Amino acid sequence: MRMMIAALLVLTASAATADDLDDAHKLAVIGRDAYWNCLAREYPRDSNRTMSDQEFASLMANACPSERQNFRSSLIGFLAEQFPNQDASAHLATANRAIELAQKDIVTAFVRRKAAAK
Template sequence: MRMIVAVALVVTASGALADETGDAHRLALQRRDSYWNCLAREYSREGAQGMSAADFTADIASVCPSERQNFRVTLIGYLLLQYPDADSNSHLSTANRAIELAQKDIITAFIRHKAAK
C-alpha cells in the first residue's frame, strides 16, 4: 500500500512539474511575441523608414525595454525549469542571444527594405 501511495505522489509531482514547465513555456512565448510586436511597431512607425541603418540599429537597441526584460525573465524562468542542472549563466546567455537575434532580424528586414527601394 505504501508503494502505491509513493508511486502516486511521484506521478502527481511529475505531472505538476510538467504543467508548470508547460505554463512557463507558454508565458515565455507570449512575452517573446510581445517583444517582437513592439519591435515591429518601431519598424513600422512613421519616420523610421527615413533613418539610416546605423540610426535604426541604435534605435532598436534602446526601444521596448519592458517587453525585452519581460521576455528575458520569462525565458530564463522556463529554462530553469526545463534544465535545472545547467549553469544559470548559460540561461542568461541564451536569453540574451534570443534578444540579439530578434533585434538582428528586424534590422536585417529594415536594411533589405531600404536596399529594395
C-alpha cells in the same frame, strides 16, 4: 500499499512539474510575442525612413525596454524549469542571444526594405 502511495506521489510530482514547465513555456512565448509585436510597431515609423542602418539598429537595441525585460525574464524562467541543473548564467546568455536575434531580424528587414526602395 506503501509502494502504491510512493508511486502516486511520484506521478503527482511529475504532473506538477510538467504543468510548471508548460506554464513557463507559455509565459516565454507570450513574452516573445509581446517583444516582437513591440519591435514590429517601431519598424514602420516615418521617422525611420531617413535613418542609417546603424541608427536603426541602435534604435531597435533600445526599443521596447519593458517588453524586452519581460521576454528575458520569462525565457530564463522557462529555461530554469526545463534545465534546472544548468548554470543560471547559461540561461541568461541564451535569453540575451534570443533578444539579439530578434533585433537582428528586424534590422535585416529594415536594410532589405531600404535596398529594395532604391
